[in-house]
Amino acid sequence: MTNWNNLDTLASYKELLQSDVVDLKDAMTGEGGAKRVKEYRIPMAAGFTYDYAAKQVDDDILKTLVALANEAQLSDKFEELYNGAVVNTGEKRLVLHHLTRGQLGNDVVADGTNKRKFYEEQQQRIADFANKVHSGEITNEKGEKFTSVVQIGIGGSDLGPRAMYIALENWAKKNGKFLMDAHFISNVDPDDASAVLADVDVAHAIFILVSKSGTTLETLTNQSFVMDALKKDGLDPAKHMIAVTSETSPLADSPDYLAAFYMDDYIGGRYSSTSAVGGAVLSLAFGPEVFADFLKGAAEEDKLATEKDPLKNPDMLDALIGVYERNVLGYPSTAILPYSQALSRFPAHLQQLDMESNGKSVNRFGEPVSYPTGPVIFGEPGTNGQHSFYQLLHQGTDIVPLQFIGFKKSQLENDVDIQGSTSQQKLKANVAAQIVAFACGKDDENLNKNFKGGRPSSIIVGDEVTPEALGALLAHYENKVMFQGFLWNVNSFDQEGVQLGKTLAKKVLAGDISDALKEYADLLEI
Amino acid sequence: MTNWNNLDTLASYKELLQSDVVDLKDAMTGEGGAKRVKEYRIPMAAGFTYDYAAKQVDDDILKTLVALANEAQLSDKFEELYNGAVVNTGEKRLVLHHLTRGQLGNDVVADGTNKRKFYEEQQQRIADFANKVHSGEITNEKGEKFTSVVQIGIGGSDLGPRAMYIALENWAKKNGKFLMDAHFISNVDPDDASAVLADVDVAHAIFILVSKSGTTLETLTNQSFVMDALKKDGLDPAKHMIAVTSETSPLADSPDYLAAFYMDDYIGGRYSSTSAVGGAVLSLAFGPEVFADFLKGAAEEDKLATEKDPLKNPDMLDALIGVYERNVLGYPSTAILPYSQALSRFPAHLQQLDMESNGKSVNRFGEPVSYPTGPVIFGEPGTNGQHSFYQLLHQGTDIVPLQFIGFKKSQLENDVDIQGSTSQQKLKANVAAQIVAFACGKDDENLNKNFKGGRPSSIIVGDEVTPEALGALLAHYENKVMFQGFLWNVNSFDQEGVQLGKTLAKKVLAGDISDALKEYADLLEI
16 A cells, blocks of 8 residues: 655655755766766667756765655555556546556556556547548548648647647658648637638648537637638538547537547546547547557656666656755756757647646645645747747756757758758757756856856757657656656646636626726726 | 946845735735726836736835835936947947837947937838838849748847747738748757748748847858758749848858848847847838837837836836845746737747846846846746646745736637627636636635635736737837846846857867767767
């Protein structure tokens, strides 16, 4: 049995609080630095390497982090989770997103169904549907092939799938896997749907309505928006729309859709990219085999996350170091910096994944915790960020821990050699340089040009942004966030903090408001 | 004469530190709350209103903030700046971006030139060029009209102009001002340029090379990338490229360009959207009149920023409240949340503007400061963010001050009425609801569903995202950041913190590295 205790009750955490802080500049300079970079490194799935040499840890701190992992029973808790325990205590639900891409433990049966079989079945149904769309067996009313797909969803039904689509778009084009172009409508701002619809050939578009509950205000509103547009063009919406929802939602088994594919309450929105939520759009855009490869990469990383020794488990160690930075060193935010244009929206997805999962003030028993939990997460691709907010990262008054992501090869392999190096080499040289610049700084008598260093970062290095690599990377962060939730003893799988705004917005629309809210409504001329 | 003193030497700052913290939940509840929302409000340019009722201030704190503004001589410093003082002390430069859109004070003569006339002249030269492109007087080699424009730039030459283009794209389409579609290449990642070039009809595209110094690595690399692509298509690059640069750069007066338009060292990259850097791409895309309207809005807001009473000066008051939150209340980050899909990349621009300007640890004399300066800035459009990181904002352990931006009307005015309200009404109801939800919270016995409230926000409300409104909004933030720099006594106009990474990257490419950096280079297979 596992014990769920608050972080600050654990002996190894108290030991961590007493540990000497590593002087990163010292540690990373000279031969000692080189040794660290080679040694503080763990292989990940899909050929990735996680290198944490430039983090403020040493062998002593790592030893205590290992003790913390054991004391907090991280591996046992993960095992309980993937074997079907009710880890989402707030909503009293199982947490099964790992099952969408593989089976790590026992059969999990819920609602009378073997859930692994259920998710596989949905993946297969989507694959069959996508193949029929691609072959021209399923067409529009005129018998013409569908050429575009438009996902209508918000939050987890948007950010993850959108980031994955953008990440693989160029790879697919290069590798003959670009079958349909995809678009996304999310915001209730009518300009979002209007602009997307103006860009899309709606007569040849399939729209995917994604809402687990079938009740999300933004998504249903945008569905109506799209249906109106289709009707205005003389098209039958039911011939252009599919649904991804739960079997119990009003959208299931409805004549309004060409087909419906299912997820369930055991998959949180922000963990749903590997379920039908990501599966439908990615299988239509790039083909079911590409989606299967994406799942394969995620499954490989999940397998690695079951490794009990944190020093061989990159997901767990990344989580432990993050908690050390947040709770012992006191850093309030973290930047994720992919040196890859393909990952331009990956930080926005991670922002949701992390902040919505662990931005909590009460533990899984509903009791207040007295230590900081999830940090603010932000990021933009490098080298763009270097010409933007890196000024503050290098010379600001606060320290922001960083995580870089780099790749050996570009996706399109279309490059130029200028001044003796290719663009990809320049890109890689920049990320390598940044790690050392942040860690070691540079002394200058002019303090305006002085770099103190001591600013911690890690890097995840991969070969290329392929479907498999992307799956592994996604799973790494999902597992990291999960392990951090275990450490903070919070429920990483509910999101009660989003409810109050929804309730009040409905009251505004019903005119059932007074005082301050009424004044804001008047100011905005609602 | 003005005195430049550190924030913590000012008597009114010390008084602020002693002030009672406002209980926001109390203040915003009931009739008192309604009164605040009506009273704590300042008109801005272009029809905007800045409402700060849901910030943790009261009449006493506001009084001290007014005293702080006076003691720090904010108005006098701004006056010095726009009259041509060397406010960028690190680089010993004037700071003249306000002059690109109007003249607030005396003639400013530098390098033997009246700078207002210089900027106007460049704006006019761009307008003439754009008009000739639109009329077909300037064409490609085959005499065909140019239909697309591609900006090649990074950092300030990218983020601002790109955010402005995205903000006005739909407005222009609706109002018959969409003349050329614009694209942006920034990252040295070769996949960026490759993907953009694959999307663009290069035979009918004008490329704008933007680099003040003419030496930016990424930009020159991407220029070569583009020139190669043009040559491969049998096109003459010199007939397809224009430059925006300084008159002293290697790009000026070069036969490699159809034309060159000038900025100068007195316009920082992140402040250059209203100079030729934004002017060329926006005038080509939407016409010179649209760019002129954008400048007009910025000039109006600048005028307002000269108002000496902070309670009538939204840019100054926003700055003061931000410093109060950062230095007295101790909040380390700030989120900017536009409820407008048009402003989807506006937060990324503000992230650079703010973090690159004020992410400094030394004052303008090069002495270390002993208080926090610029915060971490992040944001995504609402309602999207509500389904993502708002969980942490509502229930996380840290408080993140917020600034909402809302508009009464959508840009495309294409809307649907569903369940008794339009999408635009739903969008506005959501932003109003969020302010009150953050401020007042909601008690629940189940602490997992409890909202403590007390989370501060302000809102800027406008009519619609028009060119003029966008200019005013941009200028508001530029001026806010400037006033905060004055308060922190830092130089907001240099960026020495970006240099070290560049230097080290060059060494990596030259193979001139050892130890840790060498190991990272090996890991990345550079």
